[in-house]
Amino acid sequence: MERNISESLLIIFTKNPEIGKVKTRLAVTTGNETALNIYKFLLQHTLSVTSNLNTDKWIYYSEEIPEKDIWPSEIFSKKLQQGEDLGEKMENAFREAFKHNYEKVIIIGSDLYDIVQNDLENAFLELEKNDFVIGPAKDGGYYLLGMKSLIPELFKNKKWSSSSVLSDTLKDLKNKKIKLLETRNDIDEFHDIKNEPAFSKFLN
Structure with a gap:
């Protein structure tokens, strides 16, 4: 049985970094090897901005x-995503967290360069005052979702990886107290990185 050292939990969803299986939309332009290297770079960034966060942390692998x-391993507990689609996998991860009696739970992906530790600290602070926190992504989805109790509807009847995910999620929460964080740009396609200096070394 895992021991909670915190009332707060950060869940990080990640894909196993295998060539041809990560950043496939980006790979259309950059090729599979470059897309994999960019994903590994994003994983390192996610590690750097989460390692010192004063919460428990679970990494959920895709494969x-x-x-x-x-x-x-002394900082991150390793788990395996369970479910048919992204919604079911996230719902099961939140369900597991609340089963372990966490009071504030936030989930992020591992492909966001546009985030720092302070953003995550702020999200947990906002969750003390609100029922939900959401970090909108520029593509119409979200890069962060936090809650204090599970609402399964959030993870059902969504067209994942589409521009309607955020608006459909907000409809499910219309009577809840929500804090929307700053909009960020997650990395999915070439136009997400082409003007970002941090990625120029991969594109030359």
């Missing part, structure tokens, strides 16, 4: 839990 990875 399998590798024997060796970049996430130190």
Whole structure:
């Protein structure tokens, strides 16, 4: 049984970094090898902005839990995503968190360069005052979702990876107290990185 050292939990969803299986929309332009290298770069960034966060942290892998990875086991608990689609996988992760009696739970992906530790600290602070926190993404989805109790409807009847995810989610929460964070740009396609200096080394 895992021991909670905090009332707050950060869940990080990640894909196993395998060539041809990550950043496939980006790979259309950059090629599979460059897309994989960019994803590994984003994983390192996610590690750097989450390692010192004063919460418990669970990493959820898409395919399998590798024997060796970049996430130190003394900081990050490793788990496997369970479910048919992204919604079901996220719902199951939140359900597991609340089963462990966490009071504030936030989920993020691992492909957001446009985020720092302070953003996550602020999200947890906002969750003390609100029922939900959401970080809108520029593409119409969200890069962060936080809650204090599970609402399964949030994860059903959504067209994941589409521009309607955020608006459909907000409809499910119309009577709840919500804090919308700053809009950020998650990395999915070439236009998301072409003007970002941090990615120029991958594109030359």
